[in-house]
Amino acid sequence: MKKQLVIIGGGPAGMAAAVAVRDHGIEDILILERAAHPGGILRQCIHSGFGLHKFKEELTGPEYAWKYEQMIAERGIELMTGTMVIGLTQEKVVTAVNPALGVFTVEAQAVILAMGCRERPRGALNIPGTRPAGILTAGTAQKFVNIDGYLPGKRVVILGSGDIGLIMARRMTLEGAKVEMVCELLPYSGGLARNIEQCLNDFGIPLLLSHTVTEIHGDRNLQTVTVSQVNTNRKPIPGTERLVECDTLLLSVGLIPENELTAMAGLTLESTTGGTAVDERRETAIPGIFACGNVLHVHDLVDFVSDEAELAGHGAAAYIQGKARKGRPLIVAAGTGVRYTVPRHVIERSKPVKIYFRVTDVFRDASVVVRDSRAVLFSQKKSRLAPGEMESVTLAPELLKRASGDILTVMLEVQNA
Amino acid sequence: MKLKMYDVAVIGAGVVGALTARELSRYSLSVCLIEKGNDVAGGATRANSGIVHAGFDAETGTLKARLNVKGARLMPALAAELGVHYRQNGSLVVGYNAADRTEIQTLYERGLANGVENLAILDIELLQKIEPALSKKAICALYAPTAGVICPFGLAIAATGNAMDNGADCLLNYEVTELLREADGFRISGSGAPISARFVVNAAGVFSDKIARLIGDDSFRLRPRRGEYMLLDKVCGNLLNHTVFFTPDEKGKGVLVSPTADGNLLLGPTSSFVTGKSDTATTAEGLEQILAEAYRQVPELPAGKVITSFAGLRAVGDTGDFIINSPVPGFVNAAGIESPGLTASPAIARYIVNLLAENGLALREKPDFNPIRPALGGFREKTAEEQNAVIRVNPRYGNVICRCEQVSEGEILEALTRNPIAHDTDGIKRRVRAGMGRCQGEFCLPSVAAVLAEELGIPFEAVTKSGAGSKVNLRRTKGNAD
Numbered sequence: 001m002k003k004q005l006v007i008i009g010g011g012p013a014g015m016a017a018a019v020a021v022r023d024h025g026i027e028d029i030l031i032l033e034r035a036a037h038p039g040g041i042l043r044q045c046i047h048s049g050f051g052l053h054k055f056k057e058e059l060t061g062p063e064y065a066w067k068y069e070q071m072i073a074e075r076g077i078e079l080m081t082g083t084m085v086i087g088l089t090q091e092k093v094v095t096a097v098n099p100a101l102g103v104f105t106v107e108a109q110a111v112i113l114a115m116g117c118r119e120r121p122r123g124a125l126n127i128p129g130t131r132p133a134g135i136l137t138a139g140t141a142q143k144f145v146n147i148d149g150y151l152p153g154k155r156v157v158i159l160g161s162g163d164i165g166l167i168m169a170r171r172m173t174l175e176g177a178k179v180e181m182v183c184e185l186l187p188y189s190g191g192l193a194r195n196i197e198q199c200l201n202d203f204g205i206p207l208l209l210s211h212t213v214t215e216i217h218g219d220r221n222l223q224t225v226t227v228s229q230v231n232t233n234r235k236p237i238p239g240t241e242r243l244v245e246c247d248t249l250l251l252s253v254g255l256i257p258e259n260e261l262t263a264m265a266g267l268t269l270e271s272t273t274g275g276t277a278v279d280e281r282r283e284t285a286i287p288g289i290f291a292c293g294n295v296l297h298v299h300d301l302v303d304f305v306s307d308e309a310e311l312a313g314h315g316a317a318a319y320i321q322g323k324a325r326k327g328r329p330l331i332v333a334a335g336t337g338v339r340y341t342v343p344r345h346v347i348e349r350s351k352p353v354k355i356y357f358r359v360t361d362v363f364r365d366a367s368v369v370v371r372d373s374r375a376v377l378f379s380q381k382k383s384r385l386a387p388g389e390m391e392s393v394t395l396a397p398e399l400l401k402r403a404s405g406d407i408l409t410v411m412l413e414v415q416n417a
Numbered sequence: 418m419k420l421k422m423y424d425v426a427v428i429g430a431g432v433v434g435a436l437t438a439r440e441l442s443r444y445s446l447s448v449c450l451i452e453k454g455n456d457v458a459g460g461a462t463r464a465n466s467g468i469v470h471a472g473f474d475a476e477t478g479t480l481k482a483r484l485n486v487k488g489a490r491l492m493p494a495l496a497a498e499l500g501v502h503y504r505q506n507g508s509l510v511v512g513y514n515a516a517d518r519t520e521i522q523t524l525y526e527r528g529l530a531n532g533v534e535n536l537a538i539l540d541i542e543l544l545q546k547i548e549p550a551l552s553k554k555a556i557c558a559l560y561a562p563t564a565g566v567i568c569p570f571g572l573a574i575a576a577t578g579n580a581m582d583n584g585a586d587c588l589l590n591y592e593v594t595e596l597l598r599e600a601d602g603f604r605i606s607g608s609g610a611p612i613s614a615r616f617v618v619n620a621a622g623v624f625s626d627k628i629a630r631l632i633g634d635d636s637f638r639l640r641p642r643r644g645e646y647m648l649l650d651k652v653c654g655n656l657l658n659h660t661v662f663f664t665p666d667e668k669g670k671g672v673l674v675s676p677t678a679d680g681n682l683l684l685g686p687t688s689s690f691v692t693g694k695s696d697t698a699t700t701a702e703g704l705e706q707i708l709a710e711a712y713r714q715v716p717e718l719p720a721g722k723v724i725t726s727f728a729g730l731r732a733v734g735d736t737g738d739f740i741i742n743s744p745v746p747g748f749v750n751a752a753g754i755e756s757p758g759l760t761a762s763p764a765i766a767r768y769i770v771n772l773l774a775e776n777g778l779a780l781r782e783k784p785d786f787n788p789i790r791p792a793l794g795g796f797r798e799k800t801a802e803e804q805n806a807v808i809r810v811n812p813r814y815g816n817v818i819c820r821c822e823q824v825s826e827g828e829i830l831e832a833l834t835r836n837p838i839a840h841d842t843d844g845i846k847r848r849v850r851a852g853m854g855r856c857q858g859e860f861c862l863p864s865v866a867a868v869l870a871e872e873l874g875i876p877f878e879a880v881t882k883s884g885a886g887s888k889v890n891l892r893r894t895k896g897n898a899d
Contacts, residue, residue, distance in 0.1 A: 034820065084817035095801075099812030102805035121857040123648070123725030128699045131727060133882035133889060137859040148863055150878055150890035175894050219695060220886035247891075263652075 004028035004320050006094050006108040008085050008261060011040020013293025014114035015068035016306040020313025021112075022075045026320055030106065031072070031079045032096050038072070038079055039065030040116055041139065042302065044146045047167055049194070053303035064302060085115075088261040090286055110288045110316045113262055114309065117274075117294040119164070120254040129216030132223075138164040138252040142171065151175050153248025157225055158182040159213045161189035161196070163300065163388075165252025170199035172250075179203070180244055183211040183227055185234055188362045190254075190388040192300055213249065214241065222247050255298045265289060272340035273297040279329065280343045280353045281315030282308065290316050297342050297356070300390050304356070308342075330403060335371075335411025337363060339387070346408075349400035356392045357410055359385045367413045368393055373405035385412065423449040423586075425773065426605055426614035428593050428628055430457035432569060432759055433751050434620035435576035436766035441773075442583035443788075445781045449612065450577060450585060451605070453592035453624075455884025456844045457837055458573035460622040461758070463847070464646065464697065464729025466686060467569045467677055468660055470757040471508060471561030473528030473536065474670075480739045482531045484761035484768060489563055491763040499575035500792030501568055502678035508564035508660040509539075509548060511714065512557040517664035521559045524665075528561070535562045550656050550717050564660055566678045569759050570847045574837065579790040581836035583783070588612075589840070590884065593621075596631040602747060603632070616747045616773050623694050623732040625752035634744035637752060641694050641730040644686025645703035647711075650722040650855050654680040661714055672710035674718075679850065682722075684711040686729075697728045724855050731755040741765065743772055793835060794828040794849035818868070819861040821854025826868060833872040840873070842866055843883040862889070 004026055007014045010033030018031055037043060042050070045061030052058055055067065072079060080098065087095030087105075094106045119137040134153055136144075142164065144150045154177050158165045161184040169179045182200060187210050189196055200207050208227070214236045215226035229240035257274040259267075267276040267284050275296040282290045292312035293305045329345040332355055341357045355370075363385040370378040370393060377399050385391060393410065425441050427434045430452035438450040452459070469492050475481035496503030512521045521538060528536045537560045544551065544558045581587055591609035602615035621628045626639040654676050663671035669688050677683050687703040704726055712718055734740045734753025739761070743749050749772045751765060758765070774780055796804060796814060807827070808815040814827030832839045832848035839845045842852065842865050851865050852858025858865070866880040866889050881887045 034817065082816065084820065084823075086817070086823060097804070097808075097815050097817060099808065099815035102808040102815055103801040118856050119859055121724070121855075121859050123857050124721070124723060126647070126704050126723060126726055128701045128704060128726075130698045133887035136862070140859045140862055143863050144890055145894055148867075148877070148890075149894050151892055151894050152890050154891060214701065215698075217698075220883065221888065 001104065002107045003030045004109045005030070005112065005316055006106050007031045007112045007114055008088070008094065009033065009040065009114035009116055009295070010035075010038035010079055010081065011114060011116050011293065012042055012065065012068065012302045012305050013116070013295070013309040014112065015065075015072055016309035017112045017114060017292055017313040017316070018077050019068065019071045019075065020310040021317045022077055024314060024317030026317050029077050031077065032083045032085050032094070033079060033081045034084045036082050038069055038081065044139070044142045045167070046146045047171070050302050053301065054306050085261060088265045090266045092288055110290065110319050112312050112316055113289065113291040113295050114293050115258045115261060115295045117255040117257045117298055119251065120256055122251055125251070125253060127213055127216055130218055132216070132218040132221050134218070134222030134247050135216065135249045135251070138162070138168040138250045141168055141248070141250050145171055145175060151177065153177060153246070155180060155246040156248045156250060157213065157227070157244055157246045158250045158252060160184065160251060160253035161191045161207060162252035162254065163191045163195050165250060166191045166195040166199040168250055168252070169205050170203060173203050173205065177248070179205045180246055181206045181208055181227070183208050183213060185212045185230060186210070188386060188388070192388060212236065216249065222249055225249055255294065257295045257298065259295060262291065262295070270340065272334070273342065277344040278342065280311070280346045280348060281318070282312035282343070283315050283319070288319050297340065300388070304390065328406065330400065331407045333407050333409045335409040337361070337366065337412030337414070338410050341410050346400060350397050352394050352396050353400065354392050354394045355410060356390055358387055358390055359412060360387065362386045363412055363414055365415050367415070369411050369413050370395065370399070371409055371411070372403045373407065377403065377408070379413075420604065420611055420613045423447045423612060423614040425449070425616045425618065425778065426451055426603070426612065427618040427620055429620035429622055429625070430573065430577055430587065431460050431462040431620060431622050432458065432573040432576070432762045433754055433765050434618070435573040435580065436762050437618055437620060437751070437769050438580040438585050439576040440766040440770050442580040442585045443782060443786045445783050446778070448580065448585040449614065450580065450587045451591045451593060452587065452589050453608070455590055455840055455881070456847070457577045457587065458570040458847065459883075461729050461731055462573045463570050464727050465569055465644070465759055466646075466673060466675065466683065466756075467566055468508070468673070468675060468760070469503070469505075469565035469567055470760045471528065471536070471564040472531050472533045472757070472760070473524045473559070473561065474757065475531070477527055477530040480741060481757060481761065484739065484764040485757040486532045487764035488757070488761040492565065492567065492760070495763050496567060496572070498788045499572065499579055499790050500795070501571045501575050503565055503567040504678055505563065505565040506659055506676060507560065507562040508662065509544070510559040510662045510664055511544075511551060511555045512664050513554055514556070516666070518557055520664050520666070521557060524559050533561060533563065536560065548657060548659055548661065550715050551661065552714055552716055566660060566675060567759070568678045572762075574848055575790050575793070578836040579788070582790060583786055587837050593628060593631070596628070598632065598745070616749070616776065616778050618749045618751065618769055618773070620751045622754070623730050625732065625750060629744065629750055629752065632745055632748055634750065636744060637740050638735045639732045639753060641691050641696065642733045642755070643689050643691045643696060643728050643730055645699045645707060645726065645728040646683060646685030647704065647707050647723050647726045649682040649684065650724050651680045653682040653719060653722050656682055656717070657715065663710070663714065672707050672714075674711050674715050684708070691730070694730065697730060699726050699728045703728070725857055739765070741768055741772070743776055747776055749773055749776070793831050794824065796825055796828050797823045818864045819851035819854065819858075821856050822850040824849050824851040829865060829868050830872060833869060839869070841881045841883050841887070842869065842889060845869065
């Protein structure tokens with residue numbers, strides 16, 4: 001089959017992109033979603049806090065997803081669920097499989113990658129010890145509790161203070177489990193400040209910074225974990241070990257964009273984001289292949305995923321309509337204190353461009369600075385910056401046009417360093 | 418009470434026990450495989466290097482040497498019959514200095530004496546040409562083209578399944594605690610209903626000394642030696658072509674780096690004696706050592722690609738050789754099957770059957786023995802047309818459940834319906850690789866558990882990871898209470 005646009009993934013990114021593309025007049029769209037329902041991970045996020053930026057109201061995950069499901073339905077956008085994409089070529093041939101059609105291919109004029117991300121599993125952490133039942137990622141526990149209606153355990157230790165871990169600390173507590181502690185390897189949490197307040201502090205769950213799980217015990221089911229304090233090099237400090245009884249260890253130790261298809265198409269992945277590099281309209285190095293949402297870089301808030309998906313949608317629509325792109329790429333580099341920037345380069349300088357970035361550490365009283373090879377073009381003071389909170393600066397067209405050379409650098413300048 | 422009477426009972430469904438049962442199922446015999454775990458292949462067979470060794474390591478004249486070389490020769494045809502992933506990728510013992518070069522010469526000569534074919538000592542140029550990812554400090558290597566890689570638990574599962582398809586029984590969760598000699602054989606009891614058998618094979622792995630003592634054989638001791646491993650993402654699977662060993666020295670064989678039969682990259686093992694016979698915990702020191710040694714051999718090893726680490730126990734005997742004998746009439750020990758036990762296992766199985774025959778077991782070939790067991794799963798290896806033909810007949814093959822390894826619901830059902838059926842999520846993982854990939858089952862575990870519960874007709878919260886005491890979920894949440 002042939003389609004003007006194939007969107008891989010029917011989560012928040014894929015759905016918002018589809019709506020944007022359709023609203024630009026593109027009719028022939030197909031969303032491929034592997035789950036039985038659209039919505040992606042939002043479906044299991046039954047807590048509230050979604051939509052504050054996008055819809056100016058506080059929604060649960062399913063409610064947020066439902067808004068987009070309705071928009072998709074109203075526009076008559078074709079959505080194929082229960083369909084796993086298993087191949088993608090540089091020529092934008094998508095191979096997928098489902099029970100009704102079997103293995104089939106779609107020749108697409110443009111493709112939007114919106115596959116989301118997955119959680120880092122225990123194996124990637126190399127925690128020594130046994131391999132019992134009772135160790136699962138926070139997201140899997142969330143699915144068990146919120147979708148399937150089952151409780152994986154009664155006494156819980158959570159490793160990693162990512163947002164899903166924090167949310168699950170509260171959720172497991174509400175279901176009657178005892179959450180002993182949340183251990184965070186780093187001296188600061190990677191989660192949102194509001195989640196630490198609402199999910200841990202409000203329930204008296206201790207957050208142990210600079211602590212990690214150094215051994216797992218129990219043959220069949222988890223019995224205890226060893227928790228140790230770590231030094232500034234993140235190495236366990238001998239003598240600080242203590243045994244904590246638990247039947248469940250939840251891991252919330254990072255999210256990895258799911259870019260197997262991206263790599264299959266021949267795109268390279270950045271070590272900082274785990275996603276591929278894009279320009280301001282979220283177009284990858286392969287013309288006509290766009291990416292948005294957590295497959296590109298892991299977001300904190302779904303609202304920004306929707307924003308980014310709209311950019312990709314506008315971009316894909318313009319590509320399909322054959323609108324010419326002009327301009328020399330202006331590279332947006334990550335400088336001191338900045339881990340990555342999205343987009344990585346800007347082509348169109350006539351519109352404002354919002355640059356998303358994450359910082360490398362916790363900074364207080366720092367300035368976000370954008371400079372070219374000669375001078376500082378933009379500077380903004382921030383009282384606090386943390387890796388767990390995505391930051392952004394919006395670059396005005398006049399700044400983009402004024403930039404000399406081919407590189408803009410986003411960096412931090414720290415007072416009283 | 419009349420006990421169920423078997424001609425042969427094989428205690429232990431590791432690769433040796435399973436292949437022995439399969440070998441016995443060629444004949445007109447009633448055969449029973451007895452396993453204390455919730456699944457077959459749960460001991461050393463589950464966690465080892467998965468290497469088919471060429472056969473130059475063991476001292477010439479030992480059982481290890483003989484059965485290794487013979488086993489390696491039998492393996493390709495056996496793997497094909499049983500539909501097990503096997504690849505003859507060849508191995509390299511890499512030398513870094515003059516002492517290594519001398520040892521490699523010794524291994525080469527021993528290999529010739531053991532009957533290993535096509536061995537060659539490679540110089541630096543040839544070595545770098547055939548294995549460019551190796552350290553540039555390497556100076557020579559012993560090349561053994563007959564070495565290979567195989568999925569060890571896949572082999573034991575397939576052998577058990579083929580034995581069962583040919584009439585053998587497999588009793589799980591049956592720990593043998595008593596063996597009584599009777600007029601016409603043995604009475605076996607333990608955590609399952611007592612049975613009797615005219616002949617008994619002791620293939621209980623690290624516990625085979627304990628089983629031998631049940632009939633009064635106290636002639637050998639086993640010590641468990643732990644080997645830890647790290648498994649890397651399939652994106653690293655093509656980094657090396659061959660299985661790469663260090664040159665052994667007084668400290669042992671060191672850590673190997675090898676592609677696996679399923680396309681991952683395996684690092685390990687460490688080697689340390691432990692006291693507990695179920696002490697398969699990994700250690701911080703062990704995992705550090707593996708990485709350090711692997712990087713010394715393959716400096717380009719990408720960081721952050723480990724998807725899991727694990728450990729297995731080797732049953733190390735006190736004789737230095739495999740302990741395969743008949744201490745009392747009708748009873749055969751297969752003990753101390755450490756490396757190269759996996760390689761030797763097809764030959765060990767035949768050797769055991771011969772020993773049983775010498776003990777008076779009559780071997781009459783069954784005309785209807787079927788040596789073929791089609792591969793389980795393997796859907797992703799088919800062409801799109803072949804896949805579509807399958808999906809048209811059974812649409813559940815079109816429902817991909819494990820995204821990393823692309824395992825469909827249809828394949829998971831195979832694991833739950835074909836001999837030996839899986840009873841837990843680990844069992845499904847080992848049969849069709851659902852949960853074996855880079856996400857280690859974090860996405861598919863709930864779906865796999867659901868298919869398992871439905872197919873076996875058990876409540877969702879009764880699903881276990883690896884048998885009793887390893888529940889995946891405790892109970893329904895309060896909002897979902899009955």
